[in-house]
Amino acid sequence: MKRKRAMKLVLACALTTAVLSGCSSGGGKGAGEGAEAKGVNATGFPIVQEPVTVNAFAAKFFANADWNKLKLWQEYEKKTNIHINWETVQKDALKEKRNLLMASSGYPDLFYASAFSKSDLFKYGKQGVFLPLNEYIDQYAPNLKALMEKYPVIKKGITMPDGKIYSLPTLYDPEFRSVFFNTPWVKTEWLTKLGLKEPTNLDEFAAMLKAFKQGDPNGNGKPDEIAWGGVGTTGIVGYLRGSFGLGNHGNANQYVDTEPGSGKIRFVPADPRYKEMLEYIHKLYKDGLLEQDIASVKSEEIDAKGTAGLLGIVDNVDPAAIYNQKGYAGLPVLKGPHGDQLYTYIGSPLGNIGMFILTDKAKNPAAMVRWMDYFYGEEGIKMFFMGWKDDTYKEESDGTVDYVDAIKNNKDGLSLDQAVSQYLIWPGGYYPGFVKQAYFKGAEGLPTSVENSKKADPHVLKPEEIWPAFNFTTEEQQELTTLANDIETYVTEMRDKFIVGDAPMSQWDDYVATLNKMGLDRYKQIYQAALDRYSKSS
Numbered sequence: 001m002k003r004k005r006a007m008k009l010v011l012a013c014a015l016t017t018a019v020l021s022g023c024s025s026g027g028g029k030g031a032g033e034g035a036e037a038k039g040v041n042a043t044g045f046p047i048v049q050e051p052v053t054v055n056a057f058a059a060k061f062f063a064n065a066d067w068n069k070l071k072l073w074q075e076y077e078k079k080t081n082i083h084i085n086w087e088t089v090q091k092d093a094l095k096e097k098r099n100l101l102m103a104s105s106g107y108p109d110l111f112y113a114s115a116f117s118k119s120d121l122f123k124y125g126k127q128g129v130f131l132p133l134n135e136y137i138d139q140y141a142p143n144l145k146a147l148m149e150k151y152p153v154i155k156k157g158i159t160m161p162d163g164k165i166y167s168l169p170t171l172y173d174p175e176f177r178s179v180f181f182n183t184p185w186v187k188t189e190w191l192t193k194l195g196l197k198e199p200t201n202l203d204e205f206a207a208m209l210k211a212f213k214q215g216d217p218n219g220n221g222k223p224d225e226i227a228w229g230g231v232g233t234t235g236i237v238g239y240l241r242g243s244f245g246l247g248n249h250g251n252a253n254q255y256v257d258t259e260p261g262s263g264k265i266r267f268v269p270a271d272p273r274y275k276e277m278l279e280y281i282h283k284l285y286k287d288g289l290l291e292q293d294i295a296s297v298k299s300e301e302i303d304a305k306g307t308a309g310l311l312g313i314v315d316n317v318d319p320a321a322i323y324n325q326k327g328y329a330g331l332p333v334l335k336g337p338h339g340d341q342l343y344t345y346i347g348s349p350l351g352n353i354g355m356f357i358l359t360d361k362a363k364n365p366a367a368m369v370r371w372m373d374y375f376y377g378e379e380g381i382k383m384f385f386m387g388w389k390d391d392t393y394k395e396e397s398d399g400t401v402d403y404v405d406a407i408k409n410n411k412d413g414l415s416l417d418q419a420v421s422q423y424l425i426w427p428g429g430y431y432p433g434f435v436k437q438a439y440f441k442g443a444e445g446l447p448t449s450v451e452n453s454k455k456a457d458p459h460v461l462k463p464e465e466i467w468p469a470f471n472f473t474t475e476e477q478q479e480l481t482t483l484a485n486d487i488e489t490y491v492t493e494m495r496d497k498f499i500v501g502d503a504p505m506s507q508w509d510d511y512v513a514t515l516n517k518m519g520l521d522r523y524k525q526i527y528q529a530a531l532d533r534y535s536k537s538s
Helices: 071-080 091-104 118-127 134-140 142-150 152-158 188-193 202-214 234-244 272-286 299-307 365-376 378-386 416-420 447-459 474-500 505-517 520-536
Strands: 052-060 082-090 110-112 170-172 185-187 226-229 256-258 265-267 311-314 328-330 356-358 393-395 401-403 433-435
Touching (some): 071 082, 071 365, 082 091, 142 152, 202 272, 226 299, 234 272, 265 520, 272 505, 328 447, 474 520
Parallel strands (some): 052 110
Antiparallel strands (some): 256 265
16 A cells, blocks of 8 residues: 555445345355354454464564554454454565465465465365355355445456455455556646646647656756656556546556447556557657656666656655655546547455455354454454554544554554554555545545545546456466466567567557567456456356
8 A cells, every 4th residue: 555556456446235135145164063153142242252362374564563462453352352463574585485385285264465366265165174254254244245235346357267256355445436447647836837738639648748858947047857757657548548448447457448339358568459559659768758668677777766756747746645755646638539438447345355264273153253354344444554543643623533643653663564563554554444534644645645546536437347357267377367468568569669669660560460469358358247246147
């Protein structure tokens, strides 16, 4: 959550209210479920009558304190009667350690913040190693169940092809609009100095960039301004694709949407409109209006330019949060050459869905689903992100909250993330639970970010149009992994080459022919099967 680029993938959803057809549909039970549920209080605290100990494995960020001594878990143990014996690993070493645990059968009762892939969820679920949670959700997770009923996309996104739910996710409140937006930020001071208005279409956008590049808006007499500054070409492609009618179901399935009219899967990077967009971006690059090392520049290089105030457009979160540069506003959604004016660079409310998993070693799954469900409800969300009133946060008469001064202005020189991490685990954005604007204090929650999202609202995809990342069967995933590795790597490579001119657009037909030889038709068929299941699911 510290960098918007880290969450591309992320976010928006179906906001229509629907009646969920029962979480128990297609569900299964862990071994001895009836016995496991004994001693579990259906509501209130403690969760269990007699204290229990659960072995858990989790990934954490460097700033987090020892989880076995962390106040969050100590206080929650007092409420629940459930003691967690935490084994943690730094996030960078997660994959290796997680795979070793699974290979050796030395895995724990619970995996928390362990980011299992969808293919692993399905594989270990089918093997019986990961427990199906459908019926436990139905009986012991009223907070999550309510969210699933309100936002049907959640259930669709966490249900595997066999109809079972093997994990609980990170969720982003669909009402927290700014957390879903990736629109770039424009330096309004430069617009004012050059007598420009915010652009409304592609021609005005190019003219603005040209003025930034040539008009010396920082007034130092040097041509050191960078009109568009960003790491990689993903940002500008994402920002502009809706202006070309591309990405009509959001960003969670990055390379596919549906063909207008037929509703069938379309591979976006082979569409003529995509070619047209790359031609436009290439002209911007050729005219010197984009960072000239955009395909290879390192983030620290862009950060240095941003901190120095040299970027007319910042392709990241609010520069006030990362560069201490105020006076930027979100760019408007631009009208394209065919009249399209859509904001499609937006994901679903589902973050990683493999963040809370109970294994076949779990002695009381019902209790642990109740344990996790607290953090999908208002009281638990507030504790998870803010801690405890008058200890870690203060609350105003209107109900707004903020951290106490000892955290915001730490006497030991700790950053906010570091100070918060002495009590809580959310910094770094690696956890299951529900992210709400009222309690999230990252860059996406700043007032400027909220206003930015409101500006784009009239042109955003309808919530029901936005897909979560699709789930695949084991066989589909195995085949898709091989196909996607070749196809998507080639797409990225050629996208950059077309933009910077290392490959002329006259090679477009050869590029499409190569994609077809790589198995593009089969790639699309697999996605079509996943879309068909998604469309039919309740």
